[in-house]
Amino acid sequence: MKKILILDGSTRKLGNTSVLLQHFTEGAQNNSVDIEHVLAKDLNIKYCNGCLRCNLIKRCSIRDDDWEKLSQKINEADILVFASPIYFHYVTAPLKNIIDRFRSFVHVQITETGLIHTPWNNWTKDFVLLLSLGSSDDSDAQPVIDLFEYMKEVLGDNNKLHVIKATRLAVIKQVQKTEEELRELYPKLMLDENLAKADFKKNQDVLKECFDLGKELSK
Ligand SMILES: Cc1cc2nc3c(=O)[nH]c(=O)nc-3n(C[C@H](O)[C@H](O)[C@H](O)COP(=O)(O)O)c2cc1C
Incomplete structure (x- = not known):
């Protein structure tokens, strides 16, 4: 049985990130x-x-928080899902905070030209990124994707990265609104209501993509 650990960077309840996650989970x-x-x-x-100190003791030296328990779950998971709204071209602060603690999963050596990272455990995991953006253009997610391309290389030879980006989403649960609801919403966001038809389809497609990825990876 596959183990899936979802690290959810949402900051608001019922946000679009939660809806993406819900479809992935289903x-x-x-x-x-x-x-x-x-x-x-x-x-x-x-x-x-x-x-x-992690470079020497092979674990994080901070002991009085939830990291030790969480790091064990991360190590045991077959599929790691990182879900987040994009905040200033990045994941939200609570999720970034967790990502920084991933430093304790690798040995880092400085060389004359850069850094060599060697993982303590050579992972074979699926990394999933579910990202929700306000922008109509998905390029604001690129810094996060670049980081994860790098992380999956650093943390093992056989990790895979799967990315789903959902764009032009501002209000809660927008990604699952009907075409009529989008038509009503868009003028309030100063968007052309004629975008509603295509956006409804785009949103349905992205939710299906989440569902299908969850189904495929957990086989
Ligand atoms: C502090 C803050 C920063 C944001 N920065 C960006 C950004 O850089 N690029 C972008 O496309 N959207 C940005 N957004 C919009 C959110 O990413 C977008 O509305 C997202 O769909 C919200 O996800 P949620 O519904 O799960 O909360 C920002 C929103 C906030 C509150």
């Missing part, structure tokens, strides 16, 4: 899976303090 539940959902902002995760 797809995954077509198979027999063990799914755990963690809301990053609800965890007690301290900031990485840059002590670099």
